[in-house]
Amino acid sequence: MSNLQLYIAVGLPVIAVLTSMVISLVQISALREEMRTQIAGVRDDIREIREDIREIRSDIKLLTGKVFALAGQK
Numbered sequence: 001m002s003n004l005q006l007y008i009a010v011g012l013p014v015i016a017v018l019t020s021m022v023i024s025l026v027q028i029s030a031l032r033e034e035m036r037t038q039i040a041g042v043r044d045d046i047r048e049i050r051e052d053i054r055e056i057r058s059d060i061k062l063l064t065g066k067v068f069a070l071a072g073q074k
Helices: 003-073
Strands: none
């Protein structure tokens, strides 16, 4: 076996493994970025829901106050 054959026999699998690892890291990085954007979207949705709940609570307090005022007048 010549030196060239030995280098090819060892080098090709090493190159294949390194290429596979680099591709995996790129995929993982892309997945992380996608998850970050989705989490940010969910957080924005939660903030909007909380604001809507606060508005509903204030409307309920206003209505109950008016009902108590009307009940007190009778």
